[in-house]
Each structure stands twice: as C-alpha cells, then as structure tokens.
Amino acid sequence: MIAKRLVAIFNDKDESNVKSLEKCIKEIKGIKKLKYQPIVQNNEIGSKIVKMFESRRLAPTFFFVDPWGYKGLSLRLVNSVLKDWGCDCVFFFNYNRINMGISNELVQEHMEALFGEEQLALLNKKLKRKKSHERELIIVEELCQSLKSYGSRYTLPFRFKNASGTRTQHHLIFVSKHFKGYELMKEIMAKESSSQNQGVATFEYNPADIMPGQSLLFKLSMSVDNLTKMLLSAYAGKRATVRQIYEAHSIDTPFIKKNYKEALLKLEESGKIIASHHKKNSMGDNVEIIFKTNRK
Incomplete structure (x- = not known):
C-alpha cells in the first residue's frame, strides 16, 4: 500500500510559501494515514543540495524541480538524482528567462551549469540571426x-502556450x-496534448489550438503516414517484433505504441511487410514483422 511507503519532501526558499504549503498539506483529507508525514524544508537550491544528493543512495524517486528562472537548475542537479535506480526527473523550464540569459554575461555561470560550457558556446553560435x-x-x-550527454538517455519536452496560443510560456522536461x-x-503527455494529427499527439498544451500555421516543437506535427515511411526506410530487409520496433524507434519521436501498431497494420494491408499470425485489426507486442528489402 502506497500510504506505508511514500515519502514526500517539499522545498522552497521562500518562507511564506513554506508556511502556506504546510497549511495546505494539513488540510488534505486522510493525510494522517501516511506512515511518513510530508516534510517541508526552507532551503535555496544550490551546490549544498546537489552534494547531499550525490552522497546519498536514493530510493526510487520522482524529482520535480521548479526554479524561478534558472538559478539552481543544473545538469549536475538532475544527474545527482538520476544516478540511482528507479529515479526520474521533471523540471520546469522557463524558456523566456533562459532565452534572455543565454547571451547575458552576468548570468553566464548559471547558463553553463544548465547547458555545459562547450555546449553553451556552440549554442550561442547557432542562435545568431535566428528568428524567435x-x-x-x-x-x-x-x-x-x-541532458543525454550527461548520462540521461531519455528526454521528453512538453510545451505550454499562452491563452491566445501565440507565445510559449514554459516547458516541462522529463x-x-x-x-x-x-x-x-x-x-x-500524449493524453494531455491539446491536439493530435492522425492520432499522433503534439506534446503541447495550447488553449488556442484552433490557430493555423503554428510551428511545433521538434516537428511534432508528424502523422502516422510519416511513421510508415520512416519504418520502411529504417527496417528495410530486417525482422523484429512489434515491441522491439517500438522500443528502438520511438525515442525522440512523438509516436506512442498505438501509433506503431496502426502504422504496421497499414503496411501489412498494403503488402509492404509480412506479419506473423495475429487477430484481425490488432497487432500484439510479440507479433514478428518482416520488412521487405527496398528495391531501387
């Protein structure tokens, strides 16, 4: 039972926020059923906190970081938690403040902590004369x-737009x-997306999603039709199960498992792949797929 195993630790450098949070926690119905009562701390995130995490072996932890802007958010902080088994991280990425800080020498130390010294230098070169x-x-x-180069293999951004849908407010990055x-x-994240393209989520929350022509982060406007073409190119002449294809190919794409199954059913119907026995209109994880060799 989760009530006997959950340990919740909150931290905020603002003392008034800490008091407000403590009050809200006490008012939660059934809070006393938790074996370990929530801990609320009043510390500023910095090297001291990072060193503490680095020196401890953490139990499986879901770590949420919401810095005000960029101070305290660093690759080292994220890695200090992810080093242990079963630990994941989501952080609030204040794009507008960081966009302004990237070329600001006064906050260069914070930017280097977030991107890495070499990556920040390359980033500044890439951003020259670029549109917003x-x-x-x-x-x-x-x-x-x-984040990947620091030892974290999987990253997933989710974008939030303003009420009119014209500007990015922030991102959550997992x-x-x-x-x-x-x-x-x-x-x-796919379920929380404001819209989909052929069942493929946009990975953004946009209150004004009816607006045409908006650009999508990481080209998340790809459809299942795009996926079928990608699979034919990547797996020509190869053999793999549905699960193996999904795990290997889905990283850094907007596609979830049901998108892969839909794409594979389309390819089977068009005669471009051969699938082992399966129920009609379904594609189990262990179904084996043989991709035909592309002929030029």
Whole structure:
C-alpha cells in the first residue's frame, strides 16, 4: 500500500510559501494515514543540495524541480538524482528567462551549469540571426542533448502556450534513464496534448489550438503516414517484433505504441511487410514483422 511507503519532501526558499504549503498539506483529507508525514524544508537550491544528493543512495524517486528562472537548475542537479535506480526527473523550464540569459554575461555561470560550457558556446553560435520560433527549437533541442550527454538517455519536452496560443510560456522536461519511465510519461503527455494529427499527439498544451500555421516543437506535427515511411526506410530487409520496433524507434519521436501498431497494420494491408499470425485489426507486442528489402 502506497500510504506505508511514500515519502514526500517539499522545498522552497521562500518562507511564506513554506508556511502556506504546510497549511495546505494539513488540510488534505486522510493525510494522517501516511506512515511518513510530508516534510517541508526552507532551503535555496544550490551546490549544498546537489552534494547531499550525490552522497546519498536514493530510493526510487520522482524529482520535480521548479526554479524561478534558472538559478539552481543544473545538469549536475538532475544527474545527482538520476544516478540511482528507479529515479526520474521533471523540471520546469522557463524558456523566456533562459532565452534572455543565454547571451547575458552576468548570468553566464548559471547558463553553463544548465547547458555545459562547450555546449553553451556552440549554442550561442547557432542562435545568431535566428528568428524567435527557430531559437526556441534550437534551445530546447540543445538542452535535451546536453541532458543525454550527461548520462540521461531519455528526454521528453512538453510545451505550454499562452491563452491566445501565440507565445510559449514554459516547458516541462522529463528525464529518465529507463525506457519504461519514458514510455509511461509519453503516454501521459500524449493524453494531455491539446491536439493530435492522425492520432499522433503534439506534446503541447495550447488553449488556442484552433490557430493555423503554428510551428511545433521538434516537428511534432508528424502523422502516422510519416511513421510508415520512416519504418520502411529504417527496417528495410530486417525482422523484429512489434515491441522491439517500438522500443528502438520511438525515442525522440512523438509516436506512442498505438501509433506503431496502426502504422504496421497499414503496411501489412498494403503488402509492404509480412506479419506473423495475429487477430484481425490488432497487432500484439510479440507479433514478428518482416520488412521487405527496398528495391531501387
């Protein structure tokens, strides 16, 4: 039972926020049923907290970081939690403040802690003379790549737009070392997306999603038709199960498992793949797929 195993720790550097949070927690119905009562701390996130995490072996932990802007958010902080088994991280990425800080020498130390010294230098070169929507794509992409190079394999961004749908407010970025964590979060984010293209989620919450022509982060406007073409190219002449294809190919794409099954059913119907026995209009994880060799 989770009530006997859950340990919840909250931290905020603002003392008034801490008191308000403590009051809200006490008012939660059934809170006393928890074996371990929530802990609320009043500390500023910095090297001291990072060193504490680095020196401890953590139990499976879901770590949520919401810095005000960028201070305290670093690759080292994320890695200090992800180093242990069963630990995942979601952090609030204040794109607007970080976009302004990237070329600001006064906050260069914070930017280097977030992107890495070499990556920050390369990022500044890439951003020269770029339009605003191009800057966003590049910045989030570079952050995700920096997280991967630091030892975290799976990253997944989710974008939030303002009420009119014209500007990005912030991103939530998920980081995990294990495909299972990535898979579960991808399913959750897909369900919370404002819109879909042929059943493929956009991975953004946009209150004004009816607006045409908006650019999508990481080209998340791809459809199942795009996926069928990608699979034919990537797996020509190869053999693999549905699950193996999904796990190997879905990383850094907007596609979830049901999208892969739909794409494979389309390819089977068109005679471009051969599938082992399966029920009509369904494609189990263990169904074996043989892709025909592309002929030029």
